[in-house]
Amino acid sequence: MELFDRLERKQIDRAILVHIDFEDENNREDLEEFYELVDSAGAEIAQVITTKRSAPDAKFFVGSGKAEEIAEAVRLHEADVVIFNHALSPGQERNLERLVECRVIDRVGLILDIFAQRARSHEGKLQVELAQLRHMSTRLVRGWTHLERQKGGIGLRGPGETQLETDRRLLQDRIKQLLKRIDKVRQQRALGRRSRKKSDVPTIAIIGYTNAGKSTLFNQMTSADVYAENRLFATLDATLRSVHLPGAGKVILADTVGFIRHIPHDLVVAFRSTLEETSEASLLIHLVDASDPMREEKMLEVQKVIQEVEADDVPQLVVFNKIDRLEPIVEPKVDFNDASLPERVWVSAKLNQGIDLLNDALAAFFKGEFVKVEVVLPSHAGQRRAQLFELGKVDNEHFDEQGQAHIRMTLTQLQWQQVQTWQELVSAQLITA
Secondary structure, three states, rough: OOHHHOOOOOOOEEEEEEEEOOOOOOOOOOOHHHHHHHHHHHOEEEEEEEEEEEOOOOOEEOOHHHHHHHHHHHHOOOOOOEEEEOOOOHHHHHHHHHHHHOOOOOOHHHHHHHHHOOOOOOOHHHHHHHHHHHHHHHOOOOOOHHHOOOOOOOOOOOOOOHHHHHHHHHHHHHHHHHHHHHHHHHHHHHHHHHHHHOOOOOOEEEEEEEOHHHHHHHHHOOOOOOOOOOOOOOOOEEEEEEEEOOOOOEEEEEOOOOOOOOOOHHHHHEEEEHHHHHHHHEEEEEEEEOOOOOOOHHHHHHHHHHHHHOOOOOEEEEEEOOOOHHOOOOOOEEEEEEOOOOOOOEEEOOOEEEEEHHHHHHHHOOOOOOOEEEEEEOOHHHHHHOOOOOOHEEEEEEOOOOOEEEEEEEEOHHHHHHHHHOOOOEEEEEEEO
């Protein structure tokens, strides 16, 4: 059983929410998104406490007066938990719990709890447990009386390591086990990706802010039955399906985990193997909730995560979803760039509107795009040479007197565009004859 199965989970009946409006944009969080996160976790909101600050307080994160107000709200509503829409330090959590006399959860803990509820696959559960353990490792002393260090003195000295040290050692051992198991799953994923490359099957990854409708679009395009719900992080596990695009042939469509503003770093690290489907894709569908008033800000947040997983050089097609919620109504359409290539597609996945236009736009990226090229790599670029061979389309290769590899191969236009960005290249050119 995984960590979140073993821990005794209590249904959260009443929660006091705390949201601070900071002047600094780096500390600011969205209140509406906070409500959605709490709803996704299954909590009942008893009271929302808001305040403004220029910077977090070192002891309570909020001021001492506001901390007393939170404690009074807990007593008044007999709340089970206080949830902060911000990341707290372990010391701040401990100080608050002593004052309010109930559990205190920060934004990171809230998101981890949602992930623990939603993980379904073996890999997803391993990744969530890893993130939970890493988060817990900094909070071992929080309210756990059996972890207190043994006091010194006659008759009170311990036989060896303290309980706290024992728990830390066991926790680190478990993290090492999880990393090995996740690495094994990661290797299996890598083998699958290599086989897809060698079979010339492009991969299209659907990315986007959580709750943009990725799973709904995935279901419409593949006739699959992936779980979809109007909640944050309704699905966590990457799902792959083979799809036939008219005029382009077979492609692999991948539904990925949703992104979120200030996503906890441990979650990005834990889900890196899943997000590698994004960095290894031939094309990204960046799905956007067209009806969201903060869609531009959320698009920027998605781009930040794309850069973090090193997928920013993968071509993107922006798809605006939920056009049925727009006022005035927007009909399904495709916007083209100056090169007459599709740049934006407007659809309603829920109502199956514009899906045919999206398929046509995707086909335009792959239809008849194969080109013959010659790539020259220096002798020290062995890793790049291996990447070319992983594409599975090398026609011939020879080495010159300087040890440079001259490789002739067949690539799609998308692959050719990516290869041309490599800094190690001596030269790269199209073969016209």
